[in-house]
Amino acid sequence: MDYRIIKKSKITEYLNNLINEYVIFAPIEKDDIVLYDRIKSGDEVILDYSNSVNSPKEAVIPQLETLISCKNNEDITCVKEHLDEQKRFLLFGARPCDARSLLFLDKVFNDEKCRDVYYMNRRNALTIISLGCTRPQETCFCTTTGGSPFSSEGSDLLFVDIGDDYIIQVITEKGAELVEKLDLENTQNDELTKMDIVINKSKARIEPEMELKILKDKLDSSFEGSAWEILTEKCLSCGICTYHCPTCHCFDMIDEETKGKVERIRLWDSCQFPHFTMQTSGFNPRPTYKERYRQRIMHKFSYCFDNYNMAGCVGCGRCVSQCPVNLDIRQVLTAFYGKHEEIRL
Amino acid sequence: MKNLYLPIPMKVENNHIETEDRNIKTLTLSFLNNKDEETFNFIPGQFVELSVLGAGEAPFGIASSPMDKKHLDFSVSRVGLVTTELHNLDPGDTVGMRGPLGNGYPLEKLRNGNVLIIGGGFGFSTLRAFTNFILHPQNRKQYKDIAVVYGARNPGLLLYRNELSEWEQRSDVQLHVTVDKGGESWEGKTGVVPVIVKELSIDTDNTTALVCGPPVMIKFTLPVLAEMGLAPEQIFLSLEMKMKCGIGKCGRCNIGSKYVCTDGPVFNLAQLNLLPQEY
Numbered sequence: 001m002d003y004r005i006i007k008k009s010k011i012t013e014y015l016n017n018l019i020n021e022y023v024i025f026a027p028i029e030k031d032d033i034v035l036y037d038r039i040k041s042g043d044e045v046i047l048d049y050s051n052s053v054n055s056p057k058e059a060v061i062p063q064l065e066t067l068i069s070c071k072n073n074e075d076i077t078c079v080k081e082h083l084d085e086q087k088r089f090l091l092f093g094a095r096p097c098d099a100r101s102l103l104f105l106d107k108v109f110n111d112e113k114c115r116d117v118y119y120m121n122r123r124n125a126l127t128i129i130s131l132g133c134t135r136p137q138e139t140c141f142c143t144t145t146g147g148s149p150f151s152s153e154g155s156d157l158l159f160v161d162i163g164d165d166y167i168i169q170v171i172t173e174k175g176a177e178l179v180e181k182l183d184l185e186n187t188q189n190d191e192l193t194k195m196d197i198v199i200n201k202s203k204a205r206i207e208p209e210m211e212l213k214i215l216k217d218k219l220d221s222s223f224e225g226s227a228w229e230i231l232t233e234k235c236l237s238c239g240i241c242t243y244h245c246p247t248c249h250c251f252d253m254i255d256e257e258t259k260g261k262v263e264r265i266r267l268w269d270s271c272q273f274p275h276f277t278m279q280t281s282g283f284n285p286r287p288t289y290k291e292r293y294r295q296r297i298m299h300k301f302s303y304c305f306d307n308y309n310m311a312g313c314v315g316c317g318r319c320v321s322q323c324p325v326n327l328d329i330r331q332v333l334t335a336f337y338g339k340h341e342e343i344r345l
Numbered sequence: 346m347k348n349l350y351l352p353i354p355m356k357v358e359n360n361h362i363e364t365e366d367r368n369i370k371t372l373t374l375s376f377l378n379n380k381d382e383e384t385f386n387f388i389p390g391q392f393v394e395l396s397v398l399g400a401g402e403a404p405f406g407i408a409s410s411p412m413d414k415k416h417l418d419f420s421v422s423r424v425g426l427v428t429t430e431l432h433n434l435d436p437g438d439t440v441g442m443r444g445p446l447g448n449g450y451p452l453e454k455l456r457n458g459n460v461l462i463i464g465g466g467f468g469f470s471t472l473r474a475f476t477n478f479i480l481h482p483q484n485r486k487q488y489k490d491i492a493v494v495y496g497a498r499n500p501g502l503l504l505y506r507n508e509l510s511e512w513e514q515r516s517d518v519q520l521h522v523t524v525d526k527g528g529e530s531w532e533g534k535t536g537v538v539p540v541i542v543k544e545l546s547i548d549t550d551n552t553t554a555l556v557c558g559p560p561v562m563i564k565f566t567l568p569v570l571a572e573m574g575l576a577p578e579q580i581f582l583s584l585e586m587k588m589k590c591g592i593g594k595c596g597r598c599n600i601g602s603k604y605v606c607t608d609g610p611v612f613n614l615a616q617l618n619l620l621p622q623e624y
Contacts, residue, residue, distance in 0.1 A: 068351060075354075076396070079441070081351055108593075109594060114594070114607065115346055116349065116592075117347070249594070250597065253401070264398070266350075276587075277587050277597050279587050285623045291623065299596075299599070
């Protein structure tokens with residue numbers, strides 16, 4: 001592994017050097033919450049934060065995007081593709097869980113049989129610099145889902161906070177290219193020792209809660225059980241968990257006619273909404289909260305293993321912290337895992 | 346990289362009223378670009394997303410045989426926004442199409458065996474495509490006995506009536522058209538599909554059944570097929586789910602870990618028995 005070091009006080013300057021070449025998404029503070037958003041200047045960025053409220057998936061799957069369009073008076077033969085050439089895109093300060101979530105999204109959208117060109121255009125233009133977690137939060141459970149607070153999976157560069165400096169782990173070619181461009185210094189041995197101490201201390205704070213393969217078996221055998229009804233009693237089907245989730249990627253496609261234009265738009269949708277699976281006949285295969293919540297859990301912890309050999313969850317904890325009725329996914333999973341004798345919520 | 350969301354332009358050749366209630370029309374489309382016509386290859390049972398700009402897209406099974414390279418048929422029941430727009434199309438109008446999507450009927454497995462085709466109501470469209478395909482002079486020899494059971498609620502709701510008469514005349518296909526309720530002028534069979542299937546005498550050893558129709562028909566037909574001695578691996582069903590992308594991304598048509606749009610829409614009963622009852 002190649003390592004570099006950067007002074008914390010230099011980050012703003014480095015980001016400003018890159019701002020003409022890259023569209024930069026980074027954590028910023030807005031209305032008292034931390035969000036990933038596009039920055040105009042390096043000094044907007046805050047790096048002393050736990051995790052952002054929104055996930056950075058918007059960098060590859062915008063909440064709303066036009067796929068094709070034409071003018072009102074034109075027909076299908078005049079359709080225009082909205083595939084503009086992407087400017088290089090830098091995701092700075094992402095958490096390792098969020099970087100890992102992109103590897104999951106790749107499995108869905110970069111599937112060799114049906115590649116999604118809109119996703120791939122943005123993905124190929126994306127470089128990810130993540131920031132390891134020295135202080136995992138109470139809601140974090142990345143290690144349970146196969147990640148860790150300093151996992152480099154999905155990152156091009158990984159920053160480790162060692163006090164006044166960041167150690168930079170160079171993970172990929174793309175990352176190496178960026179490091180060369182910035183002309184960063186090499187590390188000393190004592191700095192690497194400091195890094196190991198930071199990493200080990202953090203890892204000790206977040207032990208895995210269960211074995212995913214066993215969890216999958218338990219979920220598969222509990223599909224019909226009454227537990228789902230009890231567990232989802234308080235769910236509002238509001239879908240906030242899916243909007244904040246870095247791996248949730250379900251979308252709707254609608255046509256919209258605005259001022260002289262017809263656009264086919266793709267927008268985020270949620271498996272928690274009743275209309276998501278409602279057929280025109282009125283038949284709905286997932287008619288109640290129970291089936292919809294079960295779908296979310298089964299999809300992430302069973303079906304994704306069948307299809308992609310990884311969980312569809314990176315343990316970022318956003319669904320835990322954002323749920324208006326405190327429905328904690330970890331408690332639901334633990335209940336099925338059988339750690340508790342009875343289901344407690 | 347191909348843009349899988351970009352529809353290819355099609356021209357409406359005909360928009361024919363199928364049923365007496367005028368609720369189902371069969372849309373015949375041709376390709377506007379020669380290149381699309383050359384590259385579009387499909388197998389019966391596959392579907393496409395048809396789109397009318399401004400109204401949106403909806404999935405439809407291809408109702409015509411792939412032996413006709415120039416035209417594609419789609420039988421459209423008017424139930425919502427897109428289907429109403431499709432009903433309003435006139436010859437010469439244009440429409441968008443993405444596809445072919447899904448897996449289609451298992452042609453390899455069906456070869457050199459008997460085929461039992463069971464369709465109900467509007468679900469008959471892709472089975473019509475398949476029947477026309479195997480009855481084609483170039484293909485007929487590859488299949489042994491062919492039996493078709495097709496039912497509708499009443500005679501006015503039967504689709505493809507001209508073709509049914511043609512098949513009736515043929516000696517190499519056993520056709521059983523039935524209606525739930527006949528009325529005075531109806532001279533054909535009366536009775537629901539499972540009852541008619543039960544009366545068939547076929548050698549089940551080397552037979553594959555293809556089933557598509559309303560849930561109630563499927564529910565009562567499957568036990569009849571089992572009783573006749575057909576194993577779950579010999580029974581194929583074509584399923585329907587709400588879909589948007591048709592390419593396994595938008596997340597709504599899954600049954601367990603299978604996506605109806607990419608793993609289906611055709612599954613055999615052994616596969617379905619392993620999946621949750623969420624369809």
